[in-house]
Amino acid sequence: MSNTGHHRKRNFTDKLEETLIAIILGFMTIITFINVVARYGFNENILWALEVTSILFAWLILLGVSYCVKITAHLGVDAVVNLVSAPVRKILTLIAVLLCVIYALLLLKGGWDFWANFANLPGTEGRWFFMGFEEEFLAKGWYETDDVIMPEMFQIFAVWFNEGEPYEKIPRLIPYVMLPVGMALLLFRFLQAGWAVWTGNKTLIIVSHEAEEAVEEAAAKLGKET
Numbered sequence: 001m002s003n004t005g006h007h008r009k010r011n012f013t014d015k016l017e018e019t020l021i022a023i024i025l026g027f028m029t030i031i032t033f034i035n036v037v038a039r040y041g042f043n044e045n046i047l048w049a050l051e052v053t054s055i056l057f058a059w060l061i062l063l064g065v066s067y068c069v070k071i072t073a074h075l076g077v078d079a080v081v082n083l084v085s086a087p088v089r090k091i092l093t094l095i096a097v098l099l100c101v102i103y104a105l106l107l108l109k110g111g112w113d114f115w116a117n118f119a120n121l122p123g124t125e126g127r128w129f130f131m132g133f134e135e136e137f138l139a140k141g142w143y144e145t146d147d148v149i150m151p152e153m154f155q156i157f158a159v160w161f162n163e164g165e166p167y168e169k170i171p172r173l174i175p176y177v178m179l180p181v182g183m184a185l186l187l188f189r190f191l192q193a194g195w196a197v198w199t200g201n202k203t204l205i206i207v208s209h210e211a212e213e214a215v216e217e218a219a220a221k222l223g224k225e226t
Contacts, residue, residue, distance in 0.1 A: 017067035017185065021060060028056045048147040055148075055175040062182030069189035069205070076206025090197060093204055097194035100205070104187035105129075111179035118143055118173040120161055144169035 035049040068074045081089045109130055113123035120141040122134040141161035144150075150157075150167040158166050161173060196202040 017063050017070065021063050021067060024056050024060050024063070028053055028060075031056075048149060051145060051147045055145075058175070059178045059182075062178050063185070066182065066185040066189045069186065069193055072193075072202070072205060072207055074206050076204070078204060078206065081204065086203075089203060093197050093202075094194065097190060097197060097205060100190045101187065101194065104183060104190050108180060108183040108187055111183040115173065115176045115179050118171070118176055141171060141173060143172045145172055145175065 120139040148170040
């Protein structure tokens with residue numbers, strides 16, 4: 001198995017994605033159910049339901065990417081690494097982790113640059129890699145979502161990002177914040193995976209032949225039960 005540390009005591013960061021994913025799934029289910037009841041039971045429509053569900057689904061995907069790195073669930077091809085010795089396999093896996101870390105850094109930069117201006121913050125300079133922060137940028141803190149009404153209790157965001165002008169709809173900086181947060185989590189999980197490979201707690205950062213073995217084991221178990 002590629003994850004020998006599976007049974008260790010789990011800390012807060014281990015549970016982070018699982019907890020958020022469960023909460024998001026719960027909210028998506030509740031909102032969709034209420035909207036269906038309103039539409040077919042009362043001939044009404046909750047205007048903000050679709051947009052909120054779409055936002056939550058996007059959050060779910062971004063969290064799921066890092067979660068799959070954590071539990072070694074991303075699919076990959078291990079035909080080459082299985083042909084080499086264990087030391088060479090470790091080196092190849094570490095090279096793969098390094099490339100994944102670089103990829104995650106690029107995504108983090110892009111995620112920050114997309115979100116930052118909506119929070120009246122500077123994006124980064126540099127086409128590919130971080131070269132400092134912008135000196136001049138267009139603040140977009142006043143941009144709102146299309147249908148999601150802004151709760152009065154959250155109007156403090158108007159003071160922080162909209163010069164005190166109350167928001168009618170939730171500002172886009174709130175849903176878009178998952179871009180840098182999700183990519184930061186992805187980077188963190190790749191660094192964790194790299195450390196696990198370096199210390200010998202993992203041999204691969206992908207699931208491939210192990211998935212086939214799991215299917216075969218499940219089929220064999222099912223055959224015995226029947």
